[in-house]
Amino acid sequence: MFIHNLLAASDLSSLSRHAAERAALIACRLDVPLSIQHVVSHGALESLRHLLERHPEDYRQRLLDEAREELEKLAAGLVARHGAKIGLQLSQGQVVDEIAGYADALDAGLLVMGAHGEGQLSERFYGSTLERVLRGASRPLLAVKHAPAVEYRRVLVPIDFSDRSLHAVRMVQAIAPQAQLSLLHAYQLPFEGKLFQLGVGEAMHAEMLDALHEEARQRMDRLMSEADLDRTATSCSLFHGDPVRHVLEQQQTQDCDLIVMGKRGVGRLESWLVGSVTRHILAQAACDTLIVDVPPA
Structure with missing residues (x-):
């Protein structure tokens, strides 16, 4: 069996939660660990910093803390439902680069991501994060469209x-x-x-x-x-x-x-x-x- 671990890349949307659920099902069947990664875009953080630079509160840290909390809740639910072995990774940077880099670091045997529903051909798929990851990745990529x-x-x-x-x-x-x-x-x-x-x-x-x-x-x-x-x-x-x-x-x-x-x-x-x-x-x-x-x- 050539899949030793799985990586689910999540933007914390409902669709990416479906992908994490599917990844947990597969990880349990194979009895291998699952890692769930969320990437906070540097571009988005810089835009937030610029818009709120006159305010003393550290909105950037609050955003990161909330993202980590959502990741932990997602993982806890998957563990409760499936008993999966789950690790979490909260990254900052360019989304596609961070996903590809972490997949390489894990030597992930399968990468799992949420995908838009059928019919969203040009506007939603071409140029999307999913397609850009697929272009650069040599690893199998599972695009999930429905709740499993x-x-x-x-x-x-x-x-x-x-x-x-x-x-x-x-x-x-x-x-x-x-x-x-x-x-x-x-x-x-x-x-x-x-x-x-x-x-x-x-x-x-x-x-x-x-x-x-x-x-x-x-x-x-x-x-x-x-x-x-x-x-x-x-x-x-x-x-x-x-x-x-x-x-x-x-x-x-x-x-x-x-x-x-x-x-x-x-x-x-x-x-x-x-x-x-x-x-x-x-x-x-x-x-x-x-x-x-x-x-x-």
């Missing part, structure tokens, strides 16, 4: 047959070993939108798709063998077309409560440091999403 009632029951894993695919399956086996697992691969022909213009007829197009489907079926079979998955308890789906559409449709159809996928796209699907498919699913999916990357050698 139970452990994960149905998990969807979109795969591209890279090393990230096997690592994603391993993560599911670690944090949700009792969950029903569904593997999904969506395939597309290179330059598919231009093939007919290039003179590729319908028969040849269908033949090429059949070849891609068969190749994907064989690679799916090898992945299941390598991951030692129970074939009677694992479903596999192969689709032709837009991977984002198929993943979101299957998440709803199968009522999955977690999607686990790789951080980067492949080839023409890659966008910035986080693959465009991954970014769109993280922003639009109705359920929690776990983003993994290939672990360092």
